[in-house]
Amino acid sequence: MAVTDASAVSGPPTGSVRFTGSDREFWRIAVHGAALLMITLGLYRFWFATDIRRFLWANTEIGGQSLEYSGTALELLRGFLVAIAIILPIYTVFFITVIDLGVYGTLLTIAAVLILVFLSQYGIYLARRYRLTRTVFRGLRFHQAGSAVHYSICAVWWWGWTVLTLGFAYPYTRAALERFKMRNTYFGDLQGRFEATGSHLFVRGFLMWLAVLIPGLITLFSLASINWSRVTAAARGGGDVLGRIERVSPGFSDNIVLALSTGFVCLVLIALLLPAFHALVMRWWISGIRFGEITAVSHLRTRDVYIAYLRFIGWLLVFAIGILVAIFFAFVFIGFLFDGGQSQASEIVIVVMMVGFYVVSALGLTTLYQTIVMLSVWRLTADTIELTGDKIAIARVKAAGDASSPLGEGIADVLNLGGI
Numbered sequence: 001m002a003v004t005d006a007s008a009v010s011g012p013p014t015g016s017v018r019f020t021g022s023d024r025e026f027w028r029i030a031v032h033g034a035a036l037l038m039i040t041l042g043l044y045r046f047w048f049a050t051d052i053r054r055f056l057w058a059n060t061e062i063g064g065q066s067l068e069y070s071g072t073a074l075e076l077l078r079g080f081l082v083a084i085a086i087i088l089p090i091y092t093v094f095f096i097t098v099i100d101l102g103v104y105g106t107l108l109t110i111a112a113v114l115i116l117v118f119l120s121q122y123g124i125y126l127a128r129r130y131r132l133t134r135t136v137f138r139g140l141r142f143h144q145a146g147s148a149v150h151y152s153i154c155a156v157w158w159w160g161w162t163v164l165t166l167g168f169a170y171p172y173t174r175a176a177l178e179r180f181k182m183r184n185t186y187f188g189d190l191q192g193r194f195e196a197t198g199s200h201l202f203v204r205g206f207l208m209w210l211a212v213l214i215p216g217l218i219t220l221f222s223l224a225s226i227n228w229s230r231v232t233a234a235a236r237g238g239g240d241v242l243g244r245i246e247r248v249s250p251g252f253s254d255n256i257v258l259a260l261s262t263g264f265v266c267l268v269l270i271a272l273l274l275p276a277f278h279a280l281v282m283r284w285w286i287s288g289i290r291f292g293e294i295t296a297v298s299h300l301r302t303r304d305v306y307i308a309y310l311r312f313i314g315w316l317l318v319f320a321i322g323i324l325v326a327i328f329f330a331f332v333f334i335g336f337l338f339d340g341g342q343s344q345a346s347e348i349v350i351v352v353m354m355v356g357f358y359v360v361s362a363l364g365l366t367t368l369y370q371t372i373v374m375l376s377v378w379r380l381t382a383d384t385i386e387l388t389g390d391k392i393a394i395a396r397v398k399a400a401g402d403a404s405s406p407l408g409e410g411i412a413d414v415l416n417l418g419g420i
Contacts, residue, residue: 021059079406126408143401146184172198196288294389
C-alpha cells in the first residue's frame with residue numbers, strides 16, 4: 001500500500017474515537033473461523049487472525065477516519081515456519097533432558113527454560129513491531145524501532161522481580177516495559193512516549209493484589225507445612241492410610257482443609273476482581289500514551305467491563321449445558337448402535353467422540369470469549385477514548401519506517417503467546 005505524507009490527507013487527526021463494527025459480522029467471522037480451524041486442524045489460524053484484525057482495525061475510527069491492517073495470512077504462516085526451525089531444537093534439548101542425566105541434565109534444562117523465556121519476550125517485541133508496521137492511518141504506517149534483544153533482557157529482569165515479589169512489582173514492570181515500547185514507537189516520523197507511572201497503577205490496584213495475596217499465601221504455607229515425603233511413604237501401605245498419615249504428619253487433615261478452603265477463596269476473588277483489574281489496567285495504559293502533543297484519556301467504566309464478563313459467563317453456561325446434553329444423546333445413540341454391548345469398535349467410537357467434543361468445547365470457549373469479552377472491551381475502550389492535542393503537528397507528519405518481518409509473530413505463536 002502506498003504510504004503518503006499526512007499533510008495531503010484532509011480530516012481531523014484528533015477528537016473522538018469510536019468503533020463502528022457490527023456484532024453480527026464479528027460473530028460470522030468467529031464462527032466461520034472456528035469451523036475452519038477444526039476442519040484444517042488449526043492451520044487456518046493465520047487467516048483467522050488476519051480476518052479478525054482487518055475487521056477490528058477497519059471499524060476503529062479516529063477523528064472520522066479508520067485504521068487499516070495490511071498484513072497477510074501468508075506472512076504469518078511464513079513467520080511461523082521459520083520460528084519452528086529456530087525453536088524446535090531447543091524443545092528437543094528440553095525433552096531429552098527429562099531423562100536423568102545428572103547435574104548436566106539439570107543445567108541443560110535450566111538453560112533451555114531460560115532461552116525459551118528470553119525468546120518469548122523477544123517474540124512479543126518483534127510481533128508488536130510487525131503489527132505496528134501493518135497498521136496504517138491516514139496513509140501513514142506506524143512502526144517500531146529499538147533492539148528486541150535489549151527489550152528481552154529488560155523484560156526477563158522485570159518479570160523476574162514480579163515473580164519474586166509475588167506480583168508486588170507488577171505495576172512498575174508494566175510501566176518500565178511500556179516506556180521502552182512507546183519511546184520506540186512512531187506514527188510516521190512522530191515519536192510516541194508513555195507517561196503513566198507504576199506508582200499510579202500500584203495505588204489503585206494495591207487492595208486487589210492484597211485481597212488475592214493473603215488467601216494465596218495461607219494456601220502455600222498450609223501445603224508447605226506438610227511433610228510430603230513422610231505422607232508419600234505412609235500412603236504406600238494398605239489399611240488405615242489416613243491414620244498412618246496423621247501419625248507421621250500431625251495436622252495433615254487440618255492443613256489440607258485449610259489449603260483447599262483458602263485456595264478456593266483465592267480463585268473466587270481472582271474471578272470477581274479480574275474485570276475490575278482489566279478495566280483499571282486498560283484505563284491506566286490508554287491514558288499514558290502520547291504522540292507528540294497528542295494526549296489520550298480513557299473513560300472506560302468498570303461496570304461495563306463487568307457486564308461483558310457476566311454476559312460471557314451466561315453464554316458459557318448455556319454452551320456447557322448444550323455440550324452435556326449432546327454428550328448424553330451421543331452415548332445413548334452409541335448404546336443403541338452397539339446394542340448396549342462393549343466392544344473394541346464401540347470403545348474407538350467413544351474415544352473419537354470425546355476427542356471431538358473436546359475440540360468443539362475448546363473452540364466454542366475461545367469463540368465465546370472473542371465475540372463477547374474481547375469485542376465488547378475493544379468497543380468500550382475505543383468509544384471511551386478522548387484525544388486532544390496539536391492538529392497542525394499531526395498534519396506535518398511524514399512517512400517513515402519499513403515493513404517488518406513476521407518472525408516475531410511466528411515465535412509468539414509457537415510459544416502460544418500470540419494475540420490480536
